[in-house]
Amino acid sequence: MDIKEQIHGLSEEMIENLGKLVAIDSQLAEAKEGKPFGEGPAEALRVGLEIAEGLGFRTVNLDNYCGYAEMGEGDEIVGIAGHLDVVPTGGDWTYDPFTLTRDGDYVYGRGTTDDKGPVIEALYAMKLLRDSGVKLNKRVRLIMGCNEETGSKCMEHYNEVEEELSCGFTPDASYPCIHGEKGHMEMMAYSKHTKILSMNGGFVSNAVCDSCTTVIPAKDGLKDRLEKVLAETDLQEYKVSQEGDRTTIFAKGVPAHASTPTLGVNAAAVTCQSLAEAGFEDDFVTFYNSHLGTACDGAGVGLKFADEYGDLTFCNGIVKTEDGVISCTIDIRVPVTLKADRVRSMCQGHLEDENGRIEILEIGDPLFFPRESPLVEALYKAYVDVTGDSEHQPMVIGGGTYAKSLKNIIAFGPEKLGVDYRIHGADEYILVSGMEESVLIYMEAIKNLLAI
Known part of the structure; x- marks a missing residue:
């Protein structure tokens, strides 16, 4: 045999x-x-x-x-x-x-x-x-x-x-x-001011946030505009409902490992992008879209970089609301030729504005x-x-x-x-x-x- x-x-x-x-x-x-x-x-x-x-x-x-x-x-x-x-x-x-x-x-x-x-x-x-x-x-x-x-x-x-x-x-x-x-880098993003009542999604920090539920104040015409915008996204599923003075958005994206976030669809990112396109003006939505966004490349925090062995990747895994503050986990995979000191210097000046802030928790060696x-x-x-x-x-x-x-x-x-x-x-x-x-x-x- x-x-x-x-x-x-x-x-x-x-x-x-x-x-x-x-x-x-x-x-x-x-x-x-x-x-x-x-x-x-x-x-x-x-x-x-x-x-x-x-x-x-x-x-x-x-x-x-x-x-x-x-x-x-x-x-x-x-x-x-x-x-x-x-x-x-x-x-x-x-x-x-x-x-x-x-x-x-x-x-x-x-x-x-x-x-x-x-x-x-x-x-x-x-x-x-x-x-x-x-x-x-x-x-x-x-x-x-x-x-x-x-x-x-x-x-x-x-x-x-x-x-x-x-x-x-x-x-x-x-x-x-x-x-x-x-190398592995961890960050946390936080809202400073937001009209969003709650935003919760994701289940682990090292995977794309593949589902998200967001509650915002109701506004005339907003539900219809959101449904129109969400219909044009890559979400697997979405639902916009209104009850009293609140509008709830459920978004289901596509899961993916944090090392390959472009293979997934981030439900929180798509929600923030859609809120802005639908005319919902909010400080945290502005901060998320400008600093985290849907691109998965870290450009919003000055970290867009690639070497001969691969690109830097950027992944938001968990979004949650506690005591009126929205927080987001960020998982970054840093190319092997990029050292920790250089990463910190690239981020400098990109981690905070009047709408939100980001903290660096850890930078691990490649x-x-x-x-x-x-x-x-x-x-x-x-x-x-x-x-x-x-x-x-x-x-x-x-x-x-x-x-x-x-x-x-x-x-x-x-x-x-x-x-x-x-x-x-x-x-x-x-x-x-x-x-x-x-x-x-x-x-x-x-x-x-x-x-x-």
């Missing part, structure tokens, strides 16, 4: 084990004693380690921050870092997000691609490699984290209590290989490995050898992964370019055929890393 047949023979078992993980709502929750990220992430880690033990691996739980499954001997460690936590469900799901649902080659559920499915893929790649008798001159360690989506404090803990990795990858991005990740580095070459070769695809080249992305938290690793798979797996959106899925191919790719990758 050749290796592809062996992998295919394990396909149902992989899906069954993935189903055990998907069934657990492992969103960040209230911390409890011994469970720093809440019940769900701790339970997902317990089950993940239990699956690994059942496959014959040594396992360690690192205080429910993260854990790992390991094989092999030696001082050096080839690391694979995946995560078991998930983002909120959000959106309108066709399927129960916490029940694995198969439809032909498609398997639906929250975390199937981001990142529970890839954890299973890597685990079975290790199993098949071990069972094949390949000499393991280094330890191979699959780390299962519990806090990637909301801060990666799990990897901070790993770095405090465990050994440094010699080399490795995180299966939490795209093929063929990621040799750079843009990650970059030269294209010719042994780590990049080893992983890229594994991809090409399995798929035959040499057209696509290693690339830089806007997303942030564990590669920024752990030394000597980069992101590698599992997504194919041009395919929307709906991560962070409704009906997230993984392809069974893609899982099988990734197992083989990860087997080759581990072998190449053992040889470095």
Whole structure:
């Protein structure tokens, strides 16, 4: 039996084990004693380690921050870092997000691609490699984290209590290989004066605000003008209703990850743009349109910039109203050649006027490995050898992964370019055929890393 047949023979078992993980709502929750990220992430880690033990691996739980499954001997460690936590469900799901649902080659559920499915893929790649008798001159360690989506404090803990990795990858991005990740910048925008009674939308800061409900004072003719303007937008759905002295606008856009906001439609941005076009004069609407807007390029705060590895991207994720003040989260992915000091200087003078203000909360450093580095070459070769695809080249992305938290690793798979797996959106899925191919790719990758 050749290796592809062996992998295919394990396909149902992989899906069954993935189903055990998907069934657990492992969103960040209230911390409890011994469970720093809440019940769900701790339970997902317990089950993940239990699956690994059942496959014959040594396992360690690192205080429910993260854990790992390991094989092999030696001082050096080839690391694979995946995560078991998930983002909120959000959106309108066709399927129960916490029940694995198969439809032909498609398997639906929250975390199937981001990142529970890839954890299973890597685990079975290790199993098949071990069972094949390949000499393991280094330890191979699959780390299962519990806090990637909301801060990666799990990897901070790993770095405090465990050994440094010699080399490795995180299966939490795209093929063929990621040799750079843009810097991550967070801002908050605030209204100073507004006639808007309430504006609330979005569910996470690292995804486009895909739905928004706004309440404004009613005004003669405004409802009709809004409906006319909204009909010309890219919204999936909208509704304008009036009751008494209030007009309510519901806008449904298109979800997208904050690293690729141009793929989505920001419901809050379209609402503000439409309010202005309909003649609703408001200080915050003016501020939003001039500083945030719909363009996703940061031009409104002086940050429009691109280098040979990609553009700066700008994403408003959450909008909410508290005590009469509207706030907006802003997630920015900064090109790898742009340093923090330069970013601050570019923003200077663009963050506040009489209508609103923006605060810089954080600017994180980018990650970059030269294209010719042994780590990049080893992983890229594994991809090409399995798929035959040499057209696509290693690339830089806007997303942030564990590669920024752990030394000597980069992101590698599992997504194919041009395919929307709906991560962070409704009906997230993984392809069974893609899982099988990734197992083989990860087997080759581990072998190449053992040889470095």
